[in-house]
Amino acid sequence: MSRVSQRMTARTSGLRKWANFPLLLTVGFLLLYGAVIVHSATSGFGSGAAMFQRQLLGAGLGLVALCVMWVLDYRMYESWLGPLVVLNAFLIVSPLIPGLGVEAKGAQAWLEIAGVRLFQPAEPAKLITIVIMAIVISQYKGVIERPRDVARITAFLALPFGLILLQPDLGTGLVFIAITMGMLVVGGLKPKWFVLFAVIGVIAVAGVFRFGLLQQYQEDRLLVFIQPDRDPRGAGYNLEQSKIAIGSGGLTGKGLGQGTQSNLNFLPERHTDFIFSVLGEELGFVGTVLLLGLYLALLMVALEISTSSRDLYGSLVAVGLISMWTFQILQNMGMTMGLMPITGIPLPFISFGSSFMLTNLAGTGMLLSVWARRSGV
Amino acid sequence: MATFRERLKPRYATLGIIFLSVLGVLFLRAWSIQVINADRYAAAAENNRVREIAIDAPRGRILDRNGNPLVTNRATLGVTVAPGAKDDEDMLYRLSVVLEMPLDDLMERVSSTREAALKPRLVALDVPMTVVAYLAEHETEYPGVEVSVVPVREYPHGSLAAHVLGYTGEISEESLNSGEMEGYVLGDLVGKSGAEWQFESVLQGEKGYRRVEVDAVGSPRHVLEEAEPVAGRDVVLTIDLEIQQVAEEALERALVEARADDFLNARAGAAVALDVHTGEVLAMASVPTFDPTLFIGGISTRDWEALTAEDSEYPLNNRAIQAAYPPASTYKAITGMAGLEFGVTSLGHSYYCAGRWTGMGEQWSKFCWKRSGHGSIGFTRGVAESCDVVFYEIGYEFYKRDREELQEFARRFGVGSVTGIDLPGEVSGRVPDAAWKAEFNANYPEYRQWLPGDTVNMVIGQGDLLTTPLQMAAVYAGIANDGDVMRPHVLKEVLDSRGEAVRAFEPEVAFSPEVSPETLRTMHNALLAVTESGTGRSALRGFAERVAGKTGTAEVAGKDDYAWFTAYAPADDPQYAVAVVIEQGGGGGAVAGPAARKILAALLGLPVEHVQATDVSR
Numbered sequence: 001m002s003r004v005s006q007r008m009t010a011r012t013s014g015l016r017k018w019a020n021f022p023l024l025l026t027v028g029f030l031l032l033y034g035a036v037i038v039h040s041a042t043s044g045f046g047s048g049a050a051m052f053q054r055q056l057l058g059a060g061l062g063l064v065a066l067c068v069m070w071v072l073d074y075r076m077y078e079s080w081l082g083p084l085v086v087l088n089a090f091l092i093v094s095p096l097i098p099g100l101g102v103e104a105k106g107a108q109a110w111l112e113i114a115g116v117r118l119f120q121p122a123e124p125a126k127l128i129t130i131v132i133m134a135i136v137i138s139q140y141k142g143v144i145e146r147p148r149d150v151a152r153i154t155a156f157l158a159l160p161f162g163l164i165l166l167q168p169d170l171g172t173g174l175v176f177i178a179i180t181m182g183m184l185v186v187g188g189l190k191p192k193w194f195v196l197f198a199v200i201g202v203i204a205v206a207g208v209f210r211f212g213l214l215q216q217y218q219e220d221r222l223l224v225f226i227q228p229d230r231d232p233r234g235a236g237y238n239l240e241q242s243k244i245a246i247g248s249g250g251l252t253g254k255g256l257g258q259g260t261q262s263n264l265n266f267l268p269e270r271h272t273d274f275i276f277s278v279l280g281e282e283l284g285f286v287g288t289v290l291l292l293g294l295y296l297a298l299l300m301v302a303l304e305i306s307t308s309s310r311d312l313y314g315s316l317v318a319v320g321l322i323s324m325w326t327f328q329i330l331q332n333m334g335m336t337m338g339l340m341p342i343t344g345i346p347l348p349f350i351s352f353g354s355s356f357m358l359t360n361l362a363g364t365g366m367l368l369s370v371w372a373r374r375s376g377v
Numbered sequence: 378m379a380t381f382r383e384r385l386k387p388r389y390a391t392l393g394i395i396f397l398s399v400l401g402v403l404f405l406r407a408w409s410i411q412v413i414n415a416d417r418y419a420a421a422a423e424n425n426r427v428r429e430i431a432i433d434a435p436r437g438r439i440l441d442r443n444g445n446p447l448v449t450n451r452a453t454l455g456v457t458v459a460p461g462a463k464d465d466e467d468m469l470y471r472l473s474v475v476l477e478m479p480l481d482d483l484m485e486r487v488s489s490t491r492e493a494a495l496k497p498r499l500v501a502l503d504v505p506m507t508v509v510a511y512l513a514e515h516e517t518e519y520p521g522v523e524v525s526v527v528p529v530r531e532y533p534h535g536s537l538a539a540h541v542l543g544y545t546g547e548i549s550e551e552s553l554n555s556g557e558m559e560g561y562v563l564g565d566l567v568g569k570s571g572a573e574w575q576f577e578s579v580l581q582g583e584k585g586y587r588r589v590e591v592d593a594v595g596s597p598r599h600v601l602e603e604a605e606p607v608a609g610r611d612v613v614l615t616i617d618l619e620i621q622q623v624a625e626e627a628l629e630r631a632l633v634e635a636r637a638d639d640f641l642n643a644r645a646g647a648a649v650a651l652d653v654h655t656g657e658v659l660a661m662a663s664v665p666t667f668d669p670t671l672f673i674g675g676i677s678t679r680d681w682e683a684l685t686a687e688d689s690e691y692p693l694n695n696r697a698i699q700a701a702y703p704p705a706s707t708y709k710a711i712t713g714m715a716g717l718e719f720g721v722t723s724l725g726h727s728y729y730c731a732g733r734w735t736g737m738g739e740q741w742s743k744f745c746w747k748r749s750g751h752g753s754i755g756f757t758r759g760v761a762e763s764c765d766v767v768f769y770e771i772g773y774e775f776y777k778r779d780r781e782e783l784q785e786f787a788r789r790f791g792v793g794s795v796t797g798i799d800l801p802g803e804v805s806g807r808v809p810d811a812a813w814k815a816e817f818n819a820n821y822p823e824y825r826q827w828l829p830g831d832t833v834n835m836v837i838g839q840g841d842l843l844t845t846p847l848q849m850a851a852v853y854a855g856i857a858n859d860g861d862v863m864r865p866h867v868l869k870e871v872l873d874s875r876g877e878a879v880r881a882f883e884p885e886v887a888f889s890p891e892v893s894p895e896t897l898r899t900m901h902n903a904l905l906a907v908t909e910s911g912t913g914r915s916a917l918r919g920f921a922e923r924v925a926g927k928t929g930t931a932e933v934a935g936k937d938d939y940a941w942f943t944a945y946a947p948a949d950d951p952q953y954a955v956a957v958v959i960e961q962g963g964g965g966g967a968v969a970g971p972a973a974r975k976i977l978a979a980l981l982g983l984p985v986e987h988v989q990a991t992d993v994s995r
Contacts (some may be wrong), residue, residue: 247418285411
């Protein structure tokens, strides 16, 4: 405790050095943008006002988490590898424990204690996975060649990945993989290994199809992705309606709260997974470009922070966050526009959902923590 | 550390390229959807939210000449089942219990292939509110089942004039695709026969529509635009309800009488009553008839099969215009006039009937219906007694003249061609001649030759000659109307929404045979003699008005005789003409005569009474 406060006093000499204003500004705009869109998307619901308040509460809690993670030295938990692995595994498995978990949309994803729905443990698990993988990969000091090293890294990834499939939540599992792959690029994995991973990935996907390991809805979604007009009234319906919403927004959109696709319920899950469709319909291409611009700023700043880290471990934490966001942006926006298959991945800083919001803001706090302790400060 | 940082640079570049590519791809995709294809998606969004609901226009009513409704409309609650539910036997069983209808009937209606593939099948009409409430409460247990308001045709007088009125049904895909039915969509009710078909364009009206904004499950949120339907126009027919009733009852009674008289195959017949000066059809009856309510909501296959079965006597046929029979002795009015016109016979001409006629040679002898013979007989008595020998002589004279004058003369009265009545399906009948016979028997060279027997048969209305009851009524109306045959019609006028006539049928001459007044007068007197002292006297005994008419008894191979009676009245100032045919009913005077008498009585406002005709004559 005393060490932490010592460091803090040392850094307060200049707020400019301690705080990364471009990041704070970008995240601030994203939060504001998200609040506007969520408000528009939920206003048509009977409980819309309460939902919006809950979202604001989530963002408020997220800002607290951001501050906590900012203040805490990210290096503090570099030595907690073992406990973090156990905590991560417990979090992921916890919804499956009778009496703790609640089922929602076909997966045991929620933690509930004494009848109170708390949060989705998979969300904080993303951050913990980032830290775990950053610790493990940074141990190789930028060069990963030997099969046993690759095997060890793979094992650390396989544990959370395997456990999340039990819920089942393939989407979050893919986030874990994306996080790890991004870190391995910077962490020094040799290209031949990436090729091998790609081959294994293709074989795995083929195997999953061949042996019918997917749930029916997952298979339908994938088939629809491959053949969009396959079943416009059934599995393809959501995608078709989403594209109609986004496209009908045109250049400047129909105006906030004026989206017919959204207000007349043609859009499914419009406040969570399909929030971008609401944005596209109501604010048009201009709104889309604004969002992509904010994401570009976020990723650029995060990259800047990563390169400025005083150690490889801190760089990798930042790279993990970049990878997580990049993948989620691609997956979410991509699915609403028919570029990616439909999975339940929300849009960072925009989608409705407290656990998700909390996680992204805590991640932002970790970035700030890396920045505050960068080299040369 | 510096060198290590240097080593990381390309790796960061890779990472940067990855996320820039991701954002770039998303940008391009959004550009494609929101800018390039924006119009297409905007149209799709409009198509999603805006529904145009057609509002059916009430179909026009059909009234009799005095304004009595013959066909009206009413709205009722009906239950429909989506055809996709036809294999859900459990649900259909439960539904049959709820609707209190036999499961077989229900199954048959659901799996009917007589309707458009995807259209929900109407299985029950006039469903009680308790059943409607039950089905609404148990919606999920009856997938594909819906209750809706169905506008249906109503027939206040049941099957009365069913053939003239016709029936309605869903437009067939064929006629939709034919392009003739513009503005119609699948599922629309259209006239399928009779006046319903003939006056479809007037009765149909104009559909209204309502453009509503709907949500994803199709619930309307609010109305965007609305247009009221324009009701179809009422059609007033020339039919007189009371006379029609009398005509139908008279036919039914005639069948009963004929069967009682041992003509057990008497099961069908037809009757027509015309205004001789205008061609208005006051009654047109055909038996057996059908119940037009069977067609409401689509006729069941079982009912359809019953109406079209081989042993059904085809009740859907309007025998008055769609059946052609040998006119038998009623045709003697035409051949008699032809004989007078061409000088083949005259009032002063005297014939001798020995009951057997050998004019064409001993081996081709023919008989008069009265085997004992009429003895010495003139033209007028020949007609009155319907003496066949008199007409064999006339016919043989025409044959020897070799000019087909008989056929030509008949055609001048419209025999052999449609009258052009405003009802669908009229047949033309046939006036046989040498050319027709040669072609008809093209494959049988030995039968191609026109023989004296052909003319001699034709002259008494037999042989290959065929006429419809309407044609014979029109011919007699022409005789009564100084020769001009008026175009028979059932449309009197069309009413607008305030009940004012907007279109009236103008009488027109259909055929102008240009017969001399002397010939007409001679024939008129002969026809009067038929009812006063000839073969029709017992049918018209004691009738308050003088009637000119003719009996006929047609011989049809393999069948019992067909009874005819054609007449017009009052004889001194003719107003109405009537024709009656009873298939396999026996003698015209005995069976058809009493029926014609009743119709004439109704037309002339006289008491309608049944008389037992005792004639055995033809």
